[in-house]
Amino acid sequence: MSDFPEGAPCWADAAFSDVEGAKEFYGDVLGWTFGESSSEYGDYTQAYSDGKAVAAVVPPMPGEDGQSAWCLYFASPDVAATAAKARAAGAEILMEPMQVGTFGSMMLGKEPSGTVFGVWQPGEHRGFEKFGEPGSYVWAEVFTRDPDRADSFFKEVFSYRAEKMEDEMDYKVFHVPGQEYPVLGRMLMDDDFPPEVPPFISVYFAVPDTDEAVRKAQAREAVLQFGPMDSPFGRFAALTDPQGANFSVIDTSTTVGEMPEMTPA
Template identity: 40%
Template sequence: MPTPHIAPGAPCWIDLMTSDPEKAKTFYGDLFGWTFETGDQEKYGGYITASKNGKSVAGIMQKQQAQAATPDMWSTYLRSDDAAATIAAAAEHGGQVYMEPMDVPEQGHMAYIADATGAAVGIWQPREHRGYEIVAEPGAPVWHELHAKNYGAAVTFYREVFGWETTVMSDTPEFKYTTLGAGHDAKAGILDASAFLPAEVPSNWVIYFGAENTDAVVDKAVKLGATVVHPAEDSPFGRVATMADPTGAVFKVIQAPGANQGNAAEEA
């Protein structure tokens, strides 16, 4: 599969902030078949790059002391051709700047914000590191979804700050959903989560990983120390389950509709 073309504003990278990188490597390595390379400590702070079949797929970084109260979490990064301008636009449109653009030697510029609904999201301005090299396959990112407590504000923010061209997929009281792009070309979604996110949980980005068989992945993840947050269930888009890894970082797995229907375990 060729390296995906990633347009400005679209998801381009994911990484895991974890309290235990070694445990994370063991878990995701066994679950998804990832291999790992640790970057130079002085240049890259020991940042770990995960690969699937020799192609970069995600990053892992050690949670710092100052972040001790923050749960372990996966983050989505959106591509920007000018991280400083994106940061300025985010601040102008109700976002909060967590980290100004930081130069990552030779690789690019990284920044981190909260959007207008309070959801944390990364910004990546690429140089040598163009983003993930594999998507929409088992063990790789398939979908990025913002669970927004203020749906209207979220849609406006990503249009204004990241230049999203959006499509309304559903606009019923029970299910409001907008996508970046349309149909099979859509790259991310915004879900109205106001009815189900608890008061103490902020708006947040969720990453879906591909699976050949969701139930099989869930079973394996549990054996590796994961917790099931939402059991596998069928949806119009595939069979999906939500899990927390051994240190609590939440992610989803999804199997495309019709895949491996002959298997005893179904998938998302």
């Protein structure tokens, strides 16, 4: 596996008060298996698809028993330098840069419009060992009520190039420098989102059959928020798992319609 360019999503994890319940849920819906928990690192437990690392689950840190949420990490060659850029661009640093043994270094922040994100500087742990295939990460979208602040932040910190979708929806995609394919989407949270729902990053996991994944998720008490719906990018659906973490599933092999026009933004 090649290293991820700076600013590209490279890892995802989530804290769950019921880790065993999360393992059963995602094991059934996404086909994941799980390694041994690492007591040295807060019982951090990696998830695998076809024997390759695709994500991780962990209990909440003491005193942080809030709603579960997936956290997306962006690759960086120097996490301290990225933290400094993020702070200068208006981010709140939730966890200062720290080394995680020989695995790498990390930080957590909240960008000015309110979404929480992570940054990962790889050591022995390089990031996703599998992505873009069933059972693994494939895409992510920033959902925000203040798109101008979010757009400005991500472009400033990661030097993203932005494109806007040419239709009525306020949607942008971001590219890392020198890369043709986008690495991140940004969606405006409109009145369809209740005011109590905070900004978040929705992580998409690829599945071979979106309808079957939704059926399995709902059978385990997940809430269907949207879809399943066909699109030029694949058939997808948005869900909230039984512990409150939002995520999406998509079958990228089932596409309908023409790709939308994109213009520089």
